[in-house]
Amino acid sequence: MTFEEKLAQAFAETRDERTERLMNVEKKHRFSFAYKLWERKMLRDIRKDSFNKHWTLRKARYTAAAMFAAFSLLIGGTAYAAIAMIGRYGFVDKVDYSKMLIENHPSDKTTLEEYYGLPEEDGWEILELNADNFGTLINYKNGEKKVSFVQRIIYEGNMGHINTEKADIEMLSLYSENDGFVLDFKEQGTLIYWIYDGYLLEISGNIDKNKVINLALSTKIVNLPKKS
Secondary structure, three states: OHHHHHHHHHHHHHHHHHHHHOOOOOOOOOOOOOHHHHHHHHHHHHHOHHHHHHHOOOHHHHHHHHHHHHHHHHHOOOOOOEEEOOOOOOEEOOOOEEEEEEEEOOOOOOOOOOOOOOOOOHOEEEEEEOOOOOOEEEEEOOOEEEEEEEEOOOOOEEEEEEEOOOOEEEEEEOOOOOEEEEEEOOOOEEEEEEEEEEEEEEEEEEHHHHHHHHHHHHHOOOOOOOOO
């Protein structure tokens, strides 16, 4: 078989596939708003000889979603009205619970460089401890009071779900403006979240709102006991 015959055979074998592809008119590609937002800032930084490694396409997508949410709230739209942005927190309303999002910040830690907990001199005793490089869960007891203390790395996307069916989100300014919030479930206990030193911290237990806020303010770096 000559070269021309081989070439003709190859074209014949792919003719149907090529014909079908040519008959299908593909939509013109359009870059997303998030990509344009990311590209615009990257080009501007390049012109200024300044590069921000934390400005990623994923963060641009999150920023774009937040902008659309804010715009929809202003115009009374419903498509993004379920998202509420307060400080670094974003809450996606699911009626009986809410999805929590947190905007990343350059000061956020990527691993646990130190451990936070409750002061032992105040009578708090560790009942159970789970810790790794990305988070801790410490169960404490002080007389009849029992609380759970959680320290977590902040990452993009869903940081968890909170029960907003039986309690409203009350924003707090513990160390900076709107850096935390509390949910008061009355007899069922209290839950508090706050951002400190690049971590997301959480306390929940059978104590009232004032006491859980005071606990958050008394949090300090602790030396965790090694597992035997």
